[in-house]
Amino acid sequence: MTPHTQTKPMPVNRNALIRYRTIDQCLQNRFKKWTLDDLIKACSDAIYEYQGIDTGVSRRTVQADMEMMRSNKLGYEAPIVVVDKKYYTYSDKNYSITNSPLNQQDMQVLSEVSDLLKQFKGFNHFTDLNEMVSKLEDKIYSQKTQSTPVIDFEKNDNLKGLEWIEVIRKAIVAKKAICITYQSFKAREASTFCFSGYLLKEYRNRWFVLGRSHARNAPLLTLALDRIQTIEEHPDAYRENTTLDLATYYNDCIGVTKSPGQRDCEVVFWIDAANAPYVVTKPLHHTQKLLSEDVSGKIFSIRVIPNFELERELLGFGPKMRVLGPRILVKQIKAQFLKTLDNYDKDSIAPFTLTLNETMKENDATSVSKSSL
Incomplete structure (x- = not known):
């Protein structure tokens, strides 16, 4: 008799994971109404940035991605709905695929990554990895044993502005100008301006971006991400940083x-x-x-x-x-x-x-x- 072989689920390829994550980030951003064309463009831009592939993403692919995210095949069961027969969003404003429980394949990948990173613990050049590895190992432990975590890291579940981190990071890496609508705590109303970002900075669980407004003679600005209302692409040319040492600023x-x-x-x-x-x-x-x-x-x-x-x-x-x-x-x-x-x-x-x-x-x-x- 031929021994029975258990078939493993087909692994999700990297391009698909990039698209799922991009769609998720878009639908979490409720300040913008997302059409199918908007999601296609966002996915195409993400694939080009991470993979260097410039062939674009088809309409059918993005539609299939959203059906996959809605299903339980990946454990997401994403509550994606269509509003006004045109705009896509999550019916649950707090939903994200990143909050979904890890499946068997995820656990295996995380365990392999954890084992790899542990080899670098103790080296002076990789001291920043120690906390990361501890977080990762604790997540794997609590998921495998279905028990409560044994490490409680500092966090703020109500922190605003985190959805802008990846948007700004991509703009900085691609050297693209962005249009920001921003209202500081002291301002009576929001203002909109073109901005070239240079550096994302975290301080006490709050995030900031250092950069320069494109207004004439504008000073260097440090903007709090939780005060940003909208971010959109801007046609202005990106203004390079030529004076600051960002590593030591x-x-x-x-x-x-x-x-x-x-x-x-x-x-x-x-x-x-x-x-x-x-x-x-x-x-x-x-x-x-x-x-x-x-x-x-x-x-x-x-x-x-x-x-x-x-x-x-x-x-x-x-x-x-x-x-x-x-x-x-x-x-x-x-x-x-x-x-x-x-x-x-x-x-x-x-x-x-x-x-x-x-x-x-x-x-x-x-x-x-x-x-x-």
Whole structure:
């Protein structure tokens, strides 16, 4: 008898995976209405970027891709719907194929990738891989054993703007200008402008893009992705970066707030003995140096550009830290603490206290009425 051989599912080819991911990213972007022609163009652009294939993607291929995504063959069951008989979108605005459970084939690929990456752990040139490998191994473990993860990495599920990361990254790589509609927290209304992006930057789980507006004499801009409303292609020629060393641009600051030509300075601060170990084990900046110490605490210095993020970092330590220099920074930090004390003054918070008391009374009354049912 011929032994029975179990047939394995046909692996999804790379081009198809690129198209699925591209369609998924498009349909997650609800600021744009996606026609079939729009999706075809997006898939063709993605295949050209990643594979160098310029033959385009056919109408039939994209339609078949969406049917495959709708089905359970890949485990997606994507809720793709057609609106007004023309526009494609997800009926569930929070859906993404990236949230789908991993299938057997995915697990095998991830295990192989994890085994490969583990070979580089411990090498100085690949220190950034350590966290990535740990995340990957934890994902594989929890999926295989159907148990809860044993590592809880910092994340923000409600973070806005993540859908723009890949759009901007592609524009930077392809050196294409984009049209951005943007509204900062201080602006009363949004503005639209042409923009050439240079660098994507993450800080405290928020994403930013460094680049230049095409307006005349426009300064260098750092835009928060969560304030971007729309991004579209723009016919203007991309404006190259010819002056900045992007690899080191943010090395002299904490956060993302800085301007070209801004000078750094030595910031000196004291921190009490009980909290000094936290600063030793997690330095405020890579330039941090220990200057002196005694039983009361330690004095450190960092060399950075004074900015909003630096002040917020120092203020976060409260009475456990004292800034010693430069003089202008000491003055600013002191002013911030005095303003904080004013917020706790009885007269200044009286209206807030009154409103809070009224709210608490309403809550108590609601609780009583519910308990009597």
